[in-house]
Amino acid sequence: MFAPRVFVSMVGALSVFAIVTFILTGSAWTTAWQTLVCAVLVQAGYFLAVLVLVAKEGRNRRHASQGQSPVSASATDDKESKTIHVPNNPGHFNS
Numbered sequence: 001m002f003a004p005r006v007f008v009s010m011v012g013a014l015s016v017f018a019i020v021t022f023i024l025t026g027s028a029w030t031t032a033w034q035t036l037v038c039a040v041l042v043q044a045g046y047f048l049a050v051l052v053l054v055a056k057e058g059r060n061r062r063h064a065s066q067g068q069s070p071v072s073a074s075a076t077d078d079k080e081s082k083t084i085h086v087p088n089n090p091g092h093f094n095s
Contacts, residue, residue, distance in 0.1 A: 006046070014039055 017038050022031040 010039075010042055010046075013042070 014035055018031055018035045021034050022028065025031060025034075
């Protein structure tokens with residue numbers, strides 16, 4: 001995920017939420033605290049989603065290091081290399 005895109009999307013969603021809440025309630029204070037609660041919930045959900053993705057990647061790496069494929073048992077039958085060989089590959093500019 002690209003961080004600026006996440007922040008812009010979050011601000012956009014919170015702005016729409018704030019506008020709709022203000023239209024429905026007519027109160028700036030209610031809109032402010034409900035938008036703040038919404039922002040905290042969005043951040044908590046984002047944090048939990050990242051934790052799930054990190055845990056999933058760690059589990060996949062542990063299975064790979066133990067010689068087990070996390071995808072399926074049929075994938076373990078295929079022992080040939082999965083690398084792609086590109087002739088005249090210039091490499092990455094940081095390497």
